[in-house]
Amino acid sequence: ASGLSAGELQDRLARFVRLRRSWESGQVRVEAGRVVGSQTFGRLRVTVEPRLAAAEMAALIRYAWGRDLAKAQTQTRVAREGLDELIGRLLADEAQGILQQGLARRYERRTEALPVLRGRPAFTENFPWRPEGMTRIVCTHHQLTADNLHNRLVRAALERAVYLDVSVPTRRALAAHRAAWRGVAGAMAPSGPDFKRARERTDRLTEPYALALRLSELVLRGERPAGLFAAGEESAGFTLDMAALFEKFVERALRERAEKEGLTVRAQSPDRGAFLDDFGKPYRRVVPDLVVYRDGVPVAVVDAKYKPYWPASVGGRPERKVSTADLYQLFFYAQRLQLKHGLAEPPAAFIASPLPAAKEREAEPIDDRYRRVTWRAGGRAEGVVRLVFVPLTDMLHAVGSVRRNTLWAEVWSPLISLP
Numbered sequence: 001a002s003g004l005s006a007g008e009l010q011d012r013l014a015r016f017v018r019l020r021r022s023w024e025s026g027q028v029r030v031e032a033g034r035v036v037g038s039q040t041f042g043r044l045r046v047t048v049e050p051r052l053a054a055a056e057m058a059a060l061i062r063y064a065w066g067r068d069l070a071k072a073q074t075q076t077r078v079a080r081e082g083l084d085e086l087i088g089r090l091l092a093d094e095a096q097g098i099l100q101q102g103l104a105r106r107y108e109r110r111t112e113a114l115p116v117l118r119g120r121p122a123f124t125e126n127f128p129w130r131p132e133g134m135t136r137i138v139c140t141h142h143q144l145t146a147d148n149l150h151n152r153l154v155r156a157a158l159e160r161a162v163y164l165d166v167s168v169p170t171r172r173a174l175a176a177h178r179a180a181w182r183g184v185a186g187a188m189a190p191s192g193p194d195f196k197r198a199r200e201r202t203d204r205l206t207e208p209y210a211l212a213l214r215l216s217e218l219v220l221r222g223e224r225p226a227g228l229f230a231a232g233e234e235s236a237g238f239t240l241d242m243a244a245l246f247e248k249f250v251e252r253a254l255r256e257r258a259e260k261e262g263l264t265v266r267a268q269s270p271d272r273g274a275f276l277d278d279f280g281k282p283y284r285r286v287v288p289d290l291v292v293y294r295d296g297v298p299v300a301v302v303d304a305k306y307k308p309y310w311p312a313s314v315g316g317r318p319e320r321k322v323s324t325a326d327l328y329q330l331f332f333y334a335q336r337l338q339l340k341h342g343l344a345e346p347p348a349a350f351i352a353s354p355l356p357a358a359k360e361r362e363a364e365p366i367d368d369r370y371r372r373v374t375w376r377a378g379g380r381a382e383g384v385v386r387l388v389f390v391p392l393t394d395m396l397h398a399v400g401s402v403r404r405n406t407l408w409a410e411v412w413s414p415l416i417s418l419p
Helices: 006-013 054-064 083-101 149-161 168-182 192-200 207-220 242-259 324-341 392-397 402-416
Strands: 017-021 028-032 035-041 044-048 106-114 137-145 239-241 264-267 271-276 282-286 290-294 297-304 348-354 372-377 380-390
Touching (some): 006 017, 054 083, 054 392, 083 168, 083 239, 149 192, 149 207, 239 242, 242 264, 242 297, 242 380, 242 402, 297 324, 324 348, 380 402, 392 402
Parallel strands (some): 297 348
Antiparallel strands (some): 017 028, 035 044, 106 137, 264 290, 271 282, 290 297, 372 380
């Protein structure tokens, strides 16, 4: 279907979905991973839809990427579940919100030739004086304008978003906002550093742009997003890593809960001194997700894993055990923190994994006794990894309510009660 060789297609699909051989003639099994979205490979378009409903997915994106809890619930109602439609609708909603609050405008210093005096005349630019031909005077002045980096980035995203595979109402909304931004901001072809500079310049005026910039970067990351109407052309869609999104959700949820208990949560920078080569140079860096501190002392390390570790088989035993790699990773982080801070015992280690709502489960959660994994060396317990299940769907439905606080207290109680 793609027009590509089997080997080339498998290589290009590797980071998006997995191909499995099938015993049935003419068929192939395609397995989705942690990435959702759409990609085009030759003449074949592959779409992976999120497991979450559209409104829940929108709430997750908004909360994980910086929206206030009270504003994280979405009014978005989409007819289809595809990521193109969802992101297009969210971008249109954010653009509407920016327009309602007011575009970010700044005074910019300009020096230009004007027919009337404005600001201060630039005397050195106006000489030699030519009375017979002088119709303009060069002046330096400050002008209030919306033609700045933030608005140019949003305009660039809107220019491309109208070509997404979205419904007619969403396309009309995006086109209307594109016309509005064309009137206030210049065109540009953004790169990664442009979005980084925009985030570094966040202030009171540009704070409402935070989520719009995230969505804009997502839309612009593809070469040229296109819908099925352009299936005959070479194009690339965009994808969203659900594991990274879940990590952001866990980080924010944990930080907001822990701060009420006098704890500090930090997203750690890469540790380049953990593995060294023979020359004493960094060989490989390690990056723990989150470290929880009490009075400057690490008490726990938390690693968010977007993996289904909750389903139980017979007798409440785990259907899927925590992977060896995940266990080694957590024990290593804990031991590393123990040595760096001179602790008598390693900090507690937690794996945070999503738990579907009760009506969405095809099995019961594992028993509590299977949620603790102990590492023993020489008959002595050297560390413990605890599984913490995050009721993602329930939390998204409980945003802004008393129920949400109750859920968070239940989820993080093993961590909060640490000595």
